[in-house]
Amino acid sequence: MVTLAAADARAHGAPVAAEQEDLPAEGSFSLRDVSVAYGRDRVIEGVSMDIPPHAVTALIGPSGCGKSTLLRCLNRMNDELGNVRVGGHITLDGQDITGKAIDPVDLRMRVGQVFQRPNPFPMTIFDNVVYGPRTQGIRGRDELQALVEESLRSAALWEEVKKSLKKHAFELSGGQQQRLCIARALATKPEVILMDEPASALDPISTQQIEDTIASLKDDVTIVIVTHNMQQAARISDRTAFMLRESLEEPAHLIEVGETRKMFTNPDDARTESYITGRFG
Amino acid sequence: MMTPSRRRKARIAETTARMLLGSMALIVVGIALFVVGYIVYRGAGALDWQFLTDVPRNRGREGGIFPVVIGTVWVVGGTAAFALPVGILAGVYLSEYAPKGFATRAVRLAITNMAGVPSIVYGLFGLAAFVLLAGIGRSILAAALTLACMTLPVVITATEEALRQIPQDLRQASLALGATKFRMIRTVVLPAAAPGIITGSILGLARAAGETAPILFTGAVFQMRRIPDSPLSQFMALPYHIYTQVTSVPEWNPDLVWGTALVLVGGVSLVSVAAATWRAFQRRKIAW
Numbered sequence A: 001m002v003t004l005a006a007a008d009a010r011a012h013g014a015p016v017a018a019e020q021e022d023l024p025a026e027g028s029f030s031l032r033d034v035s036v037a038y039g040r041d042r043v044i045e046g047v048s049m050d051i052p053p054h055a056v057t058a059l060i061g062p063s064g065c066g067k068s069t070l071l072r073c074l075n076r077m078n079d080e081l082g083n084v085r086v087g088g089h090i091t092l093d094g095q096d097i098t099g100k101a102i103d104p105v106d107l108r109m110r111v112g113q114v115f116q117r118p119n120p121f122p123m124t125i126f127d128n129v130v131y132g133p134r135t136q137g138i139r140g141r142d143e144l145q146a147l148v149e150e151s152l153r154s155a156a157l158w159e160e161v162k163k164s165l166k167k168h169a170f171e172l173s174g175g176q177q178q179r180l181c182i183a184r185a186l187a188t189k190p191e192v193i194l195m196d197e198p199a200s201a202l203d204p205i206s207t208q209q210i211e212d213t214i215a216s217l218k219d220d221v222t223i224v225i226v227t228h229n230m231q232q233a234a235r236i237s238d239r240t241a242f243m244l245r246e247s248l249e250e251p252a253h254l255i256e257v258g259e260t261r262k263m264f265t266n267p268d269d270a271r272t273e274s275y276i277t278g279r280f281g
Numbered sequence B: 001m002m003t004p005s006r007r008r009k010a011r012i013a014e015t016t017a018r019m020l021l022g023s024m025a026l027i028v029v030g031i032a033l034f035v036v037g038y039i040v041y042r043g044a045g046a047l048d049w050q051f052l053t054d055v056p057r058n059r060g061r062e063g064g065i066f067p068v069v070i071g072t073v074w075v076v077g078g079t080a081a082f083a084l085p086v087g088i089l090a091g092v093y094l095s096e097y098a099p100k101g102f103a104t105r106a107v108r109l110a111i112t113n114m115a116g117v118p119s120i121v122y123g124l125f126g127l128a129a130f131v132l133l134a135g136i137g138r139s140i141l142a143a144a145l146t147l148a149c150m151t152l153p154v155v156i157t158a159t160e161e162a163l164r165q166i167p168q169d170l171r172q173a174s175l176a177l178g179a180t181k182f183r184m185i186r187t188v189v190l191p192a193a194a195p196g197i198i199t200g201s202i203l204g205l206a207r208a209a210g211e212t213a214p215i216l217f218t219g220a221v222f223q224m225r226r227i228p229d230s231p232l233s234q235f236m237a238l239p240y241h242i243y244t245q246v247t248s249v250p251e252w253n254p255d256l257v258w259g260t261a262l263v264l265v266g267g268v269s270l271v272s273v274a275a276a277t278w279r280a281f282q283r284r285k286i287a288w
């Protein structure tokens, strides 16, 4: 079921990609010398990396090294915090997404986010999923209905809730709520979904379900996921980026980025190896 | 490890604290029950159909309080019509949009001070600003505007407080889906904060319903046979009726005055209880 819906969604997305001449909408980021400062606290500096489309990229690193901060650069959620400065260049499918180059509201329809704690709206399951589409101006009942089914299927929640779409979202379990949040993010047909420790508040079974969902999603969307769980990063990601803030006076840097398999078996940097094998952080 | 004597001391302190706090709570409950009980005890006798539907007769010593009740309903309705939209929108602005700087802090301070201004001063201000300067004359409109000024800080503060309770998570979820800030507020934040805003506002309006001073100079009258028929007519009001009976009517009828007090307290409580019930109902639907 999941794969069927996924293939369908891809077919759906194909004509859109063809319309944009030389810039296919596929969800690849390119970061060049990205830095972030909160007031005078320089948190990240000199991050350059490419995030390939239709793959899972994991951001790992010790607590406070700026993983969430970097993630928020990709959908401009940093704009919502006061007193934050972002430097460098970030492009999405070749298009500049920093500064005044793009309206964050438009960007966020293309780059969805799933948060650490499940945060469904206090509404029905149905209304949660169609929140994004309605924001985009989609009103047709049938169209919304179809989006709800497709998104819930992709998030592996459809079978559990198809009879109770009118139920309040808060009546779902934590794991179900998180999958609802994934479905909600999928309903806007984004190119990318950012996930900030999406399973850290969940039990092992729900975590497993989320991981399965992520695996099935990467055919359709690019996924960037922050995780503290090394096994999880190794299991689900294609590429891994390791960030480290070596002292509080200095901003964090990107230490190493590459194929997950290589990062976990034969990293180039000794610090990566220490972190992955749990020697610090 | 605590020594036995220290543990005994701790237990004595705990028991004493609990008894002290408990007895204070009991005193508060006692006072509340006594006030309400006494009003009911003194006023219940006068409450009958005729009292609620007749006009005051013999300068209020006999008859009913129908125009008085209607006057209060009119003026509180007018107060709500001004104070709620202005107060709620201002509260939303202050809480969601206002830059966090000196100017905003100054505005908040001004609002706090507004809440501390004595009601008689509002009455004087209403007389000067609405009755005379704006030329509205002594009327329901002028009194409602005056009471609205007094109620505004309560509504603004209640709104800000209710909005603060809404988790940041929810706001971020909305923004991350490509909602504009206004859409986020309209579709997520305000609906979730509505119960808090409404109960807070009703408390403010309840206070307005019971105020005498702000309406004293701005439109309330001692005696009026007909029902007020336009926002520009003068009016009788429950608190002012009690006040004039006691201060200006020789041999006033205590039964009717206590009955009036009971109607005022009962009406306000009825609305508050209805709001609280509604809020509890909403809470069950939305619990973080």
Ligand SMILES: Nc1ncnc2c1ncn2[C@@H]1O[C@H](COP(=O)(O)OP(=O)(O)OP(=O)(O)O)[C@@H](O)[C@H]1O
Pocket: A038, A041, A043, A061, A062, A063, A064, A065, A066, A067, A068, A069, A070, A081
């Ligand atoms: N809104 C903010 N205002 C000021 N400083 C912030 C803010 N958010 C994060 N920081 C600071 O930026 C640094 C990086 O924070 P960030 O949340 O990005 O780290 P993280 O890698 O996601 O950590 P964790 O793994 O614990 O989630 C921290 O030192 C933090 O104190």
Ligand SMILES: [Mg+2]
Pocket: A067, A068, A069, A196, A226
């Ligand atoms: Mg984080």
